[in-house]
Amino acid sequence: MTSPGxxxxxxxxxxxxxxxxxxxxxxxxxxxxAGLTGLSVSxxxxxxxxxxxxxxxxxxxxxxxxxxxxxxxxxxxxILLVASAAxxxxxxITSFVVITAVILLSVTLDxxxxxxxxxxxxxxxxxxxxxxxxxxxxxxxxxxADQLVPGDLVxxxxxxxxxxxxxxxxxxDLFITQAILTGEPxxxxxxxxxxxxxAAGPAEADNAGFLGTSVVSGVGQLLICxxxxxxxxxxVAKALGERAPVxxxxxxxxxxxxxxxxxxxxxxxxxxxxxxxxGRPLLESFLFAIALAVGLTPELLPMVxxxxxxxxxxxxxxxxxxxxxxxxxxxxxxxxxxxxxxTGTLTEAQVKVDRAxxxxxxxxxxxxxxxxxxxxxxxxxxxxxxxAILASPDPSGAxxxxxxxxxxxxxxxxxxxxxxxxxxxAQLLVKGAPENLLRLSNRVEGKDxxxxxxDAALRAQLTQxxxxxxxxxxxxxxxxxxxxxxxPRAMAIADESDLIFVGFxxxxxxxxxxxxxxxxxxxxxxxxIKILTGDNxxxxxxxxxxxxxxxxxxLTGDELAKLTDEALFSRVADTDLFCRLTPQQKxxxxxxxxxAGHVVGFLGDGINDAPALHxxxxxxxxxxxxxxxxxxxxxxxxxxxxxxxxxxxxxxxRSFENILKYILMGTSSNFGNMFSxxxxxxxxxxxxxxxxxxxxxxxxxxxxxxxxxxxxxxRAALARPQxxxxxxxxxxxxxxxxxxxxxxxxxxFTLLYLFKAGEAEFQTGWFVESMLTQTxxxxxxxxxxxxxxxxxxxxxxxxVFVAAGLAVLLPYxxxxxxxxxxxxxxxxxxxxxxxxxxxxxxxxxxKRILWRHxxxxxxxxxxxx
Numbered sequence: 012m013t014s015p016g017x018x019x020x021x022x023x024x025x026x027x028x029x030x031x032x033x034x035x036x037x038x039x040x041x042x043x044x045a046g047l048t049g050l051s052v053s054x055x056x057x058x059x060x061x062x063x064x065x066x067x068x069x070x071x072x073x074x075x076x077x078x079x080x081x082x083x084x085x086x087x088x089x090i091l092l093v094a095s096a097a098x099x100x101x102x103x104i105t106s107f108v109v110i111t112a113v114i115l116l117s118v119t120l121d122x123x124x125x126x127x128x129x130x131x132x133x134x135x136x137x138x139x140x141x142x143x144x145x146x147x148x149x150x151x152x153x154x155x156a157d158q159l160v161p162g163d164l165v166x167x168x169x170x171x172x173x174x175x176x177x178x179x180x181x182x183x184d185l186f187i188t189q190a191i192l193t194g195e196p197x198x199x200x201x202x203x204x205x206x207x208x209x210a211a212g213p214a215e216a217d218n219a220g221f222l223g224t225s226v227v228s229g230v231g232q233l234l235i236c237x238x239x240x241x242x243x244x245x246x247v248a249k250a251l252g253e254r255a256p257v258x259x260x261x262x263x264x265x266x267x268x269x270x271x272x273x274x275x276x277x278x279x280x281x282x283x284x285x286x287x288x289x290g291r292p293l294l295e296s297f298l299f300a301i302a303l304a305v306g307l308t309p310e311l312l313p314m315v316x317x318x319x320x321x322x323x324x325x326x327x328x329x330x331x332x333x334x335x336x337x338x339x340x341x342x343x344x345x346x347x348x349x350x351x352x353x354t355g356t357l358t359e360a361q362v363k364v365d366r367a368x369x370x371x372x373x374x375x376x377x378x379x380x381x382x383x384x385x386x387x388x389x390x391x392x393x394x395x396x397x398x399a400i401l402a403s404p405d406p407s408g409a410x411x412x413x414x415x416x417x418x419x420x421x422x423x424x425x426x427x428x429x430x431x432x433x434x435x436x437a438q439l440l441v442k443g444a445p446e447n448l449l450r451l452s453n454r455v456e457g458k459d460x461x462x463x464x465x466d467a468a469l470r471a472q473l474t475q476x477x478x479x480x481x482x483x484x485x486x487x488x489x490x491x492x493x494x495x496x497x498x499p500r501a502m503a504i505a506d507e508s509d510l511i512f513v514g515f516x517x518x519x520x521x522x523x524x525x526x527x528x529x530x531x532x533x534x535x536x537x538x539x540i541k542i543l544t545g546d547n548x549x550x551x552x553x554x555x556x557x558x559x560x561x562x563x564x565x566l567t568g569d570e571l572a573k574l575t576d577e578a579l580f581s582r583v584a585d586t587d588l589f590c591r592l593t594p595q596q597k598x599x600x601x602x603x604x605x606x607a608g609h610v611v612g613f614l615g616d617g618i619n620d621a622p623a624l625h626x627x628x629x630x631x632x633x634x635x636x637x638x639x640x641x642x643x644x645x646x647x648x649x650x651x652x653x654x655x656x657x658x659x660x661x662x663x664x665r666s667f668e669n670i671l672k673y674i675l676m677g678t679s680s681n682f683g684n685m686f687s688x689x690x691x692x693x694x695x696x697x698x699x700x701x702x703x704x705x706x707x708x709x710x711x712x713x714x715x716x717x718x719x720x721x722x723x724x725x726r727a728a729l730a731r732p733q734x735x736x737x738x739x740x741x742x743x744x745x746x747x748x749x750x751x752x753x754x755x756x757x758x759x760f761t762l763l764y765l766f767k768a769g770e771a772e773f774q775t776g777w778f779v780e781s782m783l784t785q786t787x788x789x790x791x792x793x794x795x796x797x798x799x800x801x802x803x804x805x806x807x808x809x810x811v812f813v814a815a816g817l818a819v820l821l822p823y824x825x826x827x828x829x830x831x832x833x834x835x836x837x838x839x840x841x842x843x844x845x846x847x848x849x850x851x852x853x854x855x856x857x858k859r860i861l862w863r864h865x866x867x868x869x870x871x872x873x874x875x876x
Contacts (some may be wrong), residue, residue, distance in 0.1 A: 022061065022062055022063035022239070022240075023061050023062055024062075024241050025043065025062060025161035025236060025237050025238070025241055026042055026043065026044075026161075027039055027042045027043060027161070027236045027237070028042075030209070030210070030211075031178065031219075031236045031237075032178060032206065032210055032213065032216035032218060032219040033206060033209045033210060034178070034205075035205045036178050036179075036180045036203070036205075036234055039178050039234060039236055040162070040234060043161050043162040043234075043236065044162065045161075045162030045163075045234075047164070047180055047234065048146065048149070048164065049145070049146025049147060049148075049149070049163065049164040050146075050147060050148075050160070050162050050163055050164075051147070051148050052147050052148045054162075055147055055158075055160055055162075055163065058160035058161060058162065059158060059160050062160055062161055062238060062239070062241075063238075063239050063240075064157045064158070064238075064239060065156055065157045065158065065159040065160070065174065065175055065238035065239050066157050066239050075126065078122070078126070079118070079119075079122050082118045082122055083114075083118065092114065095107050095110040095111050095114070097297075105703065105829055105830060105831075109703035109706060109707065109830055110702075110703065110706060113706040113707065113709075113710050116710060127318075141155070141156040141172060141174060141638060141641075141642060142154060142155055142156060143156050143159060143165045143166075143171075143174045144165060144166040145159065145163055145164065145165050145166075146163075146164045146165075147163075151166070156174040156175075159174055159175050159235055159238055160235070160238060161235055161236055161237060161238060162234075162235065163175075163234075163235045164180070164232055164233070164234055164235070165177075165232070165233050165235065166230070166231075166232055166233075167185065167220065167226050167229075167230060167231040167232065167233055168226060168229075168230050169226050169227060169228050169229065169230075169390065169419075169618075169637075170225070170226065170618055170637030170638055170639065171225065171226045171637075171638050172223065172224075172225050172226075172638040172639055172642055173187070173220040173221060173222060173223070173224050173225065173226065173233065174222065174235075175222050175233075175235045175236075175237065175238045175242060176219070176220070176221050176222055176235070176236055176237040176238075176241075176242040176243055177219065177220060177233040177234050177235040177236045177237070178218060178219055178233070178234045178236060179201055179202070179203040179218050179219065179220060179231050179232070179233055179234075180203055180232050180233070180234050181203050181230075181231050181232040182201050182202055182203040182229065182230075182231040182232075183229055183230050183231065183390060184200075184228060184229035184230075184390045184416070184417040184419065185200065185201045185202075185226065185228070185229035185230065185231045186198035186199065186200050186201070186226070186227040186228045186229055186419050187199055187201050187220060187224050187225065187226055187227065188224060188225050188227055189213075189214070189221065189224045192213060192214070192221055192223070192224060192243060192244070198227040198228070198419070198421065199217065200217065201217050201218065201219075201220065201229075201231065202217055202218055203218065203231065203232075204218060205218065206218055213243055220233050221242065221243050221244070222242040222243065222244045222245070223244045225618065225621075225637075225638070225639040227419060227421065227618065228389075228390050228417070228419030228420065229390045229417075229419065230390055274682065278685055278686070278689045279300045279301075281689055282296070282299060282300045282688075282689050282692055283296060283297070283300050285689075285692045285693060286299070286300075286692060289692075291698070299698050299700075299701075299702045299705070301702070312673065312674070312677070315669075315670060315673045315716070315719055315720060316670050317337070318720040319666050319669045319670050319719070319720035320337040320338070320340050320341070320666050320670075321337065321720075322666075322720045322721060323340050323662045323663070323665060323666035324337060324340065326662055327658070327659055327662050330655060330658050330659075331648070331649035331650055331655060332646060332647070332648055332649065332655050332658065332659050333646070333647040333649065334645070334646055335644065335645055335646065335647060336645045339629055339645035339646055339663075340662065340663045340666045340667075341663060341666065341667055341670075342610060342612075342628045342629040342645070342663070343612070343629055343646070343659050343660050343662070343663025343664075344660070344663030344664040344665075344666060344667040344668075344732065344733040345610040345628075345663070345667070345732050345733055345734045346538060346610045346611070346612045346628065346629055346660060346663070346732060347537055347538055347539065347609050347610055347732045348538065348539050348540075348541060348604055348609045348610070348611050348612065349533065349538055349539070349540050349541070349611075349612045349613075349614065349656065350540075350541045350542075350543045350597075350600065350601060350604070350611060350612065350613045350614070350623070350627070351540065351541075351542060351543070351613070351614040351615075351653075352542070352543065352544050352545075352614070352615060352616075352617075352620070353542055353544050353546065353551060353554055354395065354520060354544075354546075355616070355633070355651040356523075356526065356614060356651070356653050357522060357523055357526045357542070357554055357555075357558065357653075358520040358521065358522055358523055358554065359520060359521045359522070359523050360395065360520065360651060361520065361521065362395040362396060362398070362399040362486075362518050362519070362520045363399050363402075363403075363518065363519055363520075364379070364399050364400060364402075364403040364516060364517070364518055365485055365517045365518060365519040366485075366516075366517050367379040367382070367514065367515070367516045367517070368476075368514050368515055368517070369456070369457075369458060369513065369514040370455045370456065370457070370469075370473060370512060370513070370514055371457070371458065372476055373458065375513075375514050376406035377406075377456075377513060377514075378490050378513050378514035378515065378516060379400070379403065379406050379516060380405075380406045381440055381442075381490050381492060381513055382400050382442055382488065382490045382516045383400055383401065383403070383405060383406075384412060384429070384431060384440055385427065385429050385440045385441070385442040385490070386400045386401050386442070387401065388412075388414040388417070388429045388431065389417065389419065389420070389427050389429060390417060390419065394420075395520075396486070396488060396516075396518055399518055400516065411433070412431045412432065412433045413431060413432045413433075414429060414430070414431055415430040415431060415432055415437065415502075416429075416430040416501060416502040417429050417430065417502070418502050418503070418504055418506075418507070420443075422545065422593050422594050422619045423593060424443070424447070424504070424507075425443050425444040425447055425545070426441055426442065426443025426444060426447055426448065426507070427441070427442055427443060428440065428441045428502065428506070428507055429441075430495060430502050430506075432497075435497065436494065436497065437494070437495040437496060437497050437498070438492055438493070438494060438495060439492060439493040439494075439495050439502070439506060439507075439510075440490075440492050441490070441491045441492065441493070441507060441510055442488055442489070442490050442491075442516075443488065443489065444488070444489070444591075445473075445474075445477045445487055445488070445489035445515065446474075446477075447489075448489035448490075448491045448510065448512065449465075449470060449473060449474065449477075449489065449512065451491070451507055451508055451509075451510050452465055452491050452509075452510040452511065452512040453465055453509050453510070454509075454510075454511045454512065455469060455473070455511065455512045455513075456511050456512065456513050456514075462511045465512060473512065476515070477489075477515065478549055480515060480517045481547050481548075481549030481550045481553070482549045482553060483553065484519070484550060484553035484554060484557060485517040485518060485519055485550070486517070486518045486519075486520065486546055486550050487515045487516065487517045487518070488515065488516050488518075489512065489514075489515055490512075490513045490514055490515070490516060491510035491511055491512045491513055492510065492511055492513060493506070493509060493510050493511060522554055522557045522558050523558075523653075524558065525654070526558060526653050527558040527559055527560060529653045529654050529656075529657050530558075530560065530653070532657055533653075533656075533657055533660070535730075536657075536660065536661075536729070536730060536731065537730070537731045537732055538660060538732070540587070541583075541586070541587055541588075541589065541600075541604070542555075542587065542588050542589065542590075543589045543592055543597050543600055543601075543613075543623070544588075544589070544590055544591075544592065545590075545591060545592055545593075545619070546590060546591070547567075547590055547591055548565050548567055548588060548590040548591070551565075551588050551590050552565065552588065555588070562587040562588055563585055563586060563587045564582070564585050564586040564587065564588070565586065565587075565588040565589075565590060566582060566586045566588070566589050566590070567589075567590050567591045568589075568590070568591040568592045568593055568596050569591065571589070571592070571596050571599070571600070572596070576599070576603065579599060579600070579603045580603050580606060580607065583600060583603045583604050583607060584607060593619075594619040594620070594621075594622050594623065595622065597613075597615075597619075597620070597622070597623040598622045598623045598625075598626045600623075601613055601623050601626045601627050602626055605626075605627075605628065610628045610629075610732065610734070611627050611628050611629075612627055612628065612629040612630075612631055612656070613626070613627035613629070613630055613631065614631040614632070614656065615630075615631075615632060615636075615640055616632050616633045616635065616636030616637065616640050616651070617636070617637055617640060618637045618639050618640065620632070620636075620640050620643075621637075621639045621640055621642075621643045624640060624643035624644050625643050629645050629646065630643050630644040630645045630646070631644055631645070631646045631647075631648065631656060631659075632644035632646070632647055632648070633647065633648045633649075633650075633651045634647055634648065634649045634650075635651070646659060661729050663733075664724075664728060664729045664732070664733045665724050665728070665729065667733040668724040668725075668728040668729075668733060669719050669720055669722055669724065671733075672719055672722070672792060672793050673716060673719050674740060675740065675743050675792055676716065676788070676789055676792050676793075678740060678743060678744035678748070679743055679744055679746075679747030679748055679750075679751065679788075679792065680712075680747070680751055680784070680785045680788055680792075681712075681785075682744050682748040682751075683747065683748040683749065683750065683751025683752045683755065684708075684751060684752075684755065684781050684785065686748060686749075686752050687699075687751070687752045687755035687756065688700065688705070690752070690756070691755075691759060695759075695773075697770045697773075697774075698774070699759075699773070699774065699777060700774050700777060700778060700781075701774055701830065701831045703830045703831070704774060704778050704830055704831060704832070707778075707821075707830060708778060708781055708782055708785075708818075711782055711786070711814045711817055711818055712782070712785050712786060712814065714810055714813065714814045714817075715785070715786040715789055715810050715811045715813075715814035715815070716789060716810070717806075717807075717810045718803075718804060718806035718807030718808070718809065718810040718811070719789075719793070719807060721804045721806045721807065722793055722803055722804045722806075722807045723801060723802070723803065723804055724801075725794055725795050725796060725801055727795055727796070728795065736865075739861075739865055742861060743861055746857055746861060747792075747854060747857055747858070747861075750850070750853055750854060750857055751784065751850070754780075754784065754846055754847075754849065754850040754853075755777070755780070755781070757846055758776070758777055758780045758843070758846055759773075759777070761842055761843075761846065762776045762777065762839075765842070766836075766838075766839050766842070768839075771831060771832065771833045772833055772835070772839075774831060774832070775822045775827075775831075775832040775833050775835060776835060776839055776843060778818070778821075778822075778832065779818055779819055779822065779835065779840070779843055780843045780846060780847065782814070782815065782818030782819075783815055783818065783819070783843065783844070783847045784847050784850050784851075786811050786814045786815040786818070787811065787815055787847065787851065788850070788851065788854055789807070789811050790803055790808070790811055791851060791854055791855055791858060792854070792858060793807070795858075795859075795862045796859070796862075798855075819840070822834050822835055
């Protein structure tokens, strides 16, 4: 049993045996207290409460109050809590109240922002979640797959992911790929009949369907017996719940965190040692060291990252792009290669039959008639070519045929075979890739209907006719047939031999002229395009010529099959067209490109695209895609338009840039101030700032940065792929951090020697100077160039000026006096303002030099297309 969350009873297991596939459907339905016509709405709701949601990973929805309390497990927060308790125990009530208030404000701020962002993104995910056609209350409805319960009845069709485990009560030519469970790459035919002999496991249960497997062809109905964790895949939910391989961004964030942790530990130990040697109070020294650690830690980074990515996802949703996984936005920003098919991306996806010709190249109704019968009866993946054939005029009239059997289409054979009975005679109709059907044919039908041998000369003539159609930009299918023995029989792939070749059906799919513009815009943004298609090279080359796209090398699936991984690695860089590829070959190309150092996106919408979508850094599909493709994708386009991909790339770069801003601000300003504090302890007879003042300083600085996720970015940041560069972050920190410290020491000099400040005035003066420089410099670091040329977003500008204003006014309030501050004279405020102005000028100069010498990350692309 599994638990849905804290404080709730465990969900029950469905009342069917582990080997339910050995039961007849009626017996299984009886065990589930369900009929074979679906459940009522009320009964389904009761079962959802009893058995839990159909979620194999069983994600727990922790109550919000527990999520809030979990924030206090942060080690720094725990240390602060201990420090506040120590303050209260020693009578330092002011320190206790301020530390407690800072903790609550910081944790609440982080919690509210992240929960709002995650809720918004979860709503987007649900909008493209897997659905199933289910019978409820006697009506067939589309229902979210996580609402399915044992006893439900669902329909299956080609391209569907099976949403739960169950028994088949109907099946017609139903072939299912079970590689996720058994490792077997070829589809398995399923039947809605009790097993002839008991099966030991799911691999032998040809009367059952299992969560995560996918329908290749045919139709069926499934009686759900197990859902969620009770499914076969749910039993390995631990493996399902494992994190995907970390991205470059996640690795960079981790390295950044380790750097900050080391610096924090070093500074804290240094401060404790110096204060101990100078004989200062132990508790005060401890609180100051902890305050330093808090000040140096970018505690808002998780919130800024989540809110920034969520804001980007919401912006894309308005552009009809749904982000399923937030980290995908960073991968989009880093993407420098997009692999895509041509149909719907480079073409209008409005396929029409252009002509049907016989083996002599003459128009032929006979070819179209056989192709139409094949398309009419096939139950596999219905391609746009089938739809075009069925939409064309029917030359056969009222011919009565009966379908006997089928060998569905797969991407290895690249053909579909239908066994029909017409006028008492059985006939095998085969439609598929011309090169395959020519290889399987040994005769050819003439205009008189008679078949003659297909000799080498005639085979070469037909091959030349196919190539001519391809060079015209027409996609062609070949049609062949074979008389079969009468009577009921089961087909096999071996029957697809000794065929009689009839002719070709040629299709036209007009090029999408605006695609060429988008491709050039992507190239200007340093995103290259490579076309990975199952179509032949002549059609693809003609399409590129029609769009005015200049391409380099071409590699076919047959050529690729002969290459080792090393040889393919050496070829992919100089090849733009990959044609006649199988699904496994698409995956090989994607992996080779990733190995070459590229961040690869893959755009696909078919069952055959799922492996490559998994293999790519960023999988992109469309809302009309097969379930398996949508489930494998990170990004769903609601319109099949390459412009949406370009918009998503831009949004990914914008999100990355805003996260980078926060990191650069934190490393430069925070590090400089904390280094100054540690240095000041060497020569000051008192603490440079009280612990509570350090915490208030940090809280106000966090406030100033709340608007970063909504900020505008420079056009330069959108002009090329954005990748994490830890060396640049360190250069930024080691350059601007010391600049900040220099002005801090100038402030110390001004306070001590020009204004003869005492302890309270010194601490107040440096607090104000520190806050002014930290908050206002946000407006400089947020842009790579002139801050007046790219003005900040109103939210960021408001948070910065509010934080700076509060810092200046605080010493004149009761709260300021309560935490040890005193009012500052106007001449001192003017001097602080002058120092801040000098600091801003030097930061602006240093910042521009750093960005000018920042190298472009990742491999540079030649501008292709």
